[in-house]
Amino acid sequence: MVAPTPFPVFDGHNDALLRLWKAGGPDPARRFIEGESAGHIDLPRARKGHLAGGLCAVYVPSERVPDADGNWPTPSRNEALEVTMAMAGLLHRIEREAEGALTVCRSAADIRAAMERESFAAVFHIEGVEAIGADLDLLYLLHDAGLRSLGPVWSRPNIFAYGVPFRFPSTPDIGPGLSDNGKALVRACDELKVLVDLSHMNEAGFWDIAKISTAPLVASHSNVSAICPHSRNLTDRQLDAIRDTGGLAGINFGVAFLNPTGERDPSLPLSALVRHVDYIVERIGIDHVALGSDFDGTTIPSEMRDAGDLPKLVEALRQAGYDGEALAKITHENWLRVLGATWGA
Numbered sequence: 597m598v599a600p601t602p603f604p605v606f607d608g609h610n611d612a613l614l615r616l617w618k619a620g621g622p623d624p625a626r627r628f629i630e631g632e633s634a635g636h637i638d639l640p641r642a643r644k645g646h647l648a649g650g651l652c653a654v655y656v657p658s659e660r661v662p663d664a665d666g667n668w669p670t671p672s673r674n675e676a677l678e679v680t681m682a683m684a685g686l687l688h689r690i691e692r693e694a695e696g697a698l699t700v701c702r703s704a705a706d707i708r709a710a711m712e713r714e715s716f717a718a719v720f721h722i723e724g725v726e727a728i729g730a731d732l733d734l735l736y737l738l739h740d741a742g743l744r745s746l747g748p749v750w751s752r753p754n755i756f757a758y759g760v761p762f763r764f765p766s767t768p769d770i771g772p773g774l775s776d777n778g779k780a781l782v783r784a785c786d787e788l789k790v791l792v793d794l795s796h797m798n799e800a801g802f803w804d805i806a807k808i809s810t811a812p813l814v815a816s817h818s819n820v821s822a823i824c825p826h827s828r829n830l831t832d833r834q835l836d837a838i839r840d841t842g843g844l845a846g847i848n849f850g851v852a853f854l855n856p857t858g859e860r861d862p863s864l865p866l867s868a869l870v871r872h873v874d875y876i877v878e879r880i881g882i883d884h885v886a887l888g889s890d891f892d893g894t895t896i897p898s899e900m901r902d903a904g905d906l907p908k909l910v911e912a913l914r915q916a917g918y919d920g921e922a923l924a925k926i927t928h929e930n931w932l933r934v935l936g937a938t939w940g941a
Contacts, residue, residue: 645903649710670754704936760796774804774805786809792809796828
């Protein structure tokens with residue numbers, strides 16, 4: 597029996613830069629390039645799992661614990677600026693030291709070209725833009741440095757919006773929408789053709805962005821609220837809006853966002869992830885679902901230990917009835933189409 601042809605995966609979200617930065621050490625770029633046992637992603641495991649690229653997040657962690665309601669404190673702008681620049685610099689340093697094995701991509705054509713030459717196609721993404729001030733000057737500088745995607749918030753408030761707290765069971769309808777600064781940020785992103793990521797937005801913020809932005813609506817790593825009623829997941833009405841703008845939802849591999857009980861149980865089978873794919877396909881169509889693993893940022897099913905095990909997920913989807921055309925869309929083509937529509941390339 598001939599083994600199925602592997603599908604390249606373009607992934608909507610990973611926190612590898614956070615893992616490398618937090619671990620410290622003398623040469624984090626070299627650890628990513630040569631591989632290590634920690635975490636979910638490095639170049640050797642990406643090659644093994646046919647992970648061709650993805651949105652590489654810069655995220656400034658909250659150094660203090662959440663309050664009793666699960667609300668995380670927001671870092672100061674100075675804290676955020678220091679960490680954001682360190683992680684962004686690390687991404688570019690990896691590109692420089694990888695000698696062609698990783699490419700920071702600024703267009704969909706760049707991604708396709710990188711995939712063709714088997715170079716990891718990395719997109720510079722920021723998750724929570726606390727480093728950017730109300731004047732937005734840093735946004736333009738970061739765009740020149742390759743920034744092509746951002747989430748205005750992580751799950752905490754900042755000057756732009758109110759991030760949805762982690763709550764279960766809960767809808768995402770928690771808190772107010774975009775501030776005036778947030779509306780200006782979305783308009784600037786439309787002007788610069790920077791993707792505005794709706795994951796970690798609350799429902800009011802989601803609809804504010806939907807009113808302002810002319811780009812496809814994208815939630816890079818969010819699942820189905822009707823299956824798992826977590827505040828981070830998408831309602832049916834939100835999914836419909838994503839479909840109506842030609843956008844997509846990237847399935848998050850985090851077990852807390854997959855499990856109908858909300859439990860963080862690593863023994864959850866891959867069929868639970870497939871169930872979320874099935875729901876989105878049935879609700880809004882095959883063109884609007886992709887993968888947004890949240891590798892290095894969450895607890896994933898133990899059946900899939902890291903990026904090297906992505907073929908197990910592809911095979912689970914195949915066994916669930918998805919043919920080659922559908923698998924190509926889920927694994928990479930939907931992301932490339934939406935990024936091309938957003939970036940104009």
